[in-house]
Amino acid sequence: NAGVTQTPKFRVLKTGQSMTLLCAQDMNHEYMYWYRQDPGMGLRLIHYSVGEGTTAKGEVPDGYNVSRLKKQNFLLGLESAAPSQTSVYFCASSVDRFTEAFFGQGTRLTVV
Amino acid sequence: AQKITQTQPGMFVQEKEAVTLDCTYDTSDQSYGLFWYKQPSSGEMIFLIYQGSYDEQNATEGRYSLNFQKARKSANLVISASQLGDSAMYFCAMSPYGNNRLAFGKGNQVVVIP
Numbered sequence: 001n002a003g004v005t006q007t008p009k010f011r012v013l014k015t016g017q018s019m020t021l022l023c024a025q026d027m028n029h030e031y032m033y034w035y036r037q038d039p040g041m042g043l044r045l046i047h048y049s050v051g052e053g054t055t056a057k058g059e060v061p062d063g064y065n066v067s068r069l070k071k072q073n074f075l076l077g078l079e080s081a082a083p084s085q086t087s088v089y090f091c092a093s094s095v096d097r098f099t100e101a102f103f104g105q106g107t108r109l110t111v112v
Numbered sequence: 113a114q115k116i117t118q119t120q121p122g123m124f125v126q127e128k129e130a131v132t133l134d135c136t137y138d139t140s141d142q143s144y145g146l147f148w149y150k151q152p153s154s155g156e157m158i159f160l161i162y163q164g165s166y167d168e169q170n171a172t173e174g175r176y177s178l179n180f181q182k183a184r185k186s187a188n189l190v191i192s193a194s195q196l197g198d199s200a201m202y203f204c205a206m207s208p209y210g211n212n213r214l215a216f217g218k219g220n221q222v223v224v225i226p
Contacts, residue, residue, distance in 0.1 A: 033214060042118075042203060042218035050212050058213060090157065094214070097207040098145040098164060101214055103157035 002026050006091050006104035013081040013111045021076040021107050023091030031094045032074040033058075033101065034066060036087040043090065049074055081111045114139040114208050116217035125194045125224050132179070133189040133220045135204030141165075143209035146187040148178065151219070152200040160202075163187060194224045 007022040023032065030051050035043040045058030047066040055066045063085060065077045074093075078085060088108050092101040115138040125131040137146070148160040163171040163178045171178045179188040187206075191198055204217040 031212065031214075035216070040218065043205075043216040045213055045215060048212060048214075056212065059215070088155070092157070092214070097209075097212050097214065098162075100147065100159040100162060102159075106155055 004091055004093055004102050004104040006089070006107050008107060009105065010108050011110070013078075013109065015081060015083060015111060017081050018077070018079050019081065019109075020078075021089055021091075021109075023074045023076070023093075023104060025072055025074075025093040025102070027093060027095075027102065028071070029093035029095055029102075030071070031096060031101075032068065033092045033094075034064070034074065034076045035090045035092065036060065036085075037090060037106075038087050046076065046089075083111045085109065086111045114141075114144075114206050114211075114213070114215050116204050116206050116215055118204055118217035118220050120220050122221035122223065125198075125222060127196060127224055127226050128193055130190060130192045131194055131198075131222060133191075133202050133204075133222070135187045135189065135217060137185050137187065137204070137206050139185075139206065139208045139210075141208035141210040145207045146178070146180070147205040147207070147214075148176070148187075148189045149203045149205060149216075150198075150200045151203065152197075157203075161189070191222075194222075196224050196226065198222060199224045 049068040052071040094101040
């Protein structure tokens with residue numbers, strides 16, 4: 001049982017480059033989330049989705065886009081990476097808002 | 113939007129002792145869920161315990177219990193009989209009925225010493 005899988009685990013980007021982070025879950029969860037974690041800041045919500053074809057902005061959405069074309073996948077895109085987007089990114093999924101969220105292992109992204 | 117506050121500085125706890133981690137929150141919703149997660153140094157996020165705002169009993173899961181005081185908007189985590197493996201960051205999180213966001217506090221660092 002894979003749970004929540006994030007791809008890639010590590011990435012180094014140059015300023016201005018673009019990339020997509022993939023989150024895949026095999027638990028048939030409706031809710032999916034993308035967070036970034038920076039030292040001393042906890043986890044901040046970037047975007048989230050409550051079902052296939054739906055997305056919504058979280059606390060820090062600027063500079064990111066997302067898509068949920070398939071229920072099991074939630075993609076996070078950076079169109080033009082900036083050093084301020086250097087962070088650890090976590091994806092999570094849950095059945096609904098009142099049940100535990102399962103997290104991926106995280107993606108460490110460095111923008112130079 | 114909801115706000116979750118965890119303000120304690122890093123804590124050192126003696127092995128086998130209990131530790132309480134503070135969490136306060138602010139929301140206008142009457143219905144919401146409260147969560148605690150653990151993040152060890154390896155980085156993964158581990159779910160510990162859940163409390164619904166309408167649950168009359170405080171939640172318990174093994175050595176973890178949640179001291180829920182709705183009027184004070186407080187959801188403190190109590191870890192009993194601390195073990196060395198409890199050394200980690202602990203995050204409080206909340207999901208209100210009024211929106212679908214699962215929001216986290218900034219975390220509490222706990223170090224268990226033998």
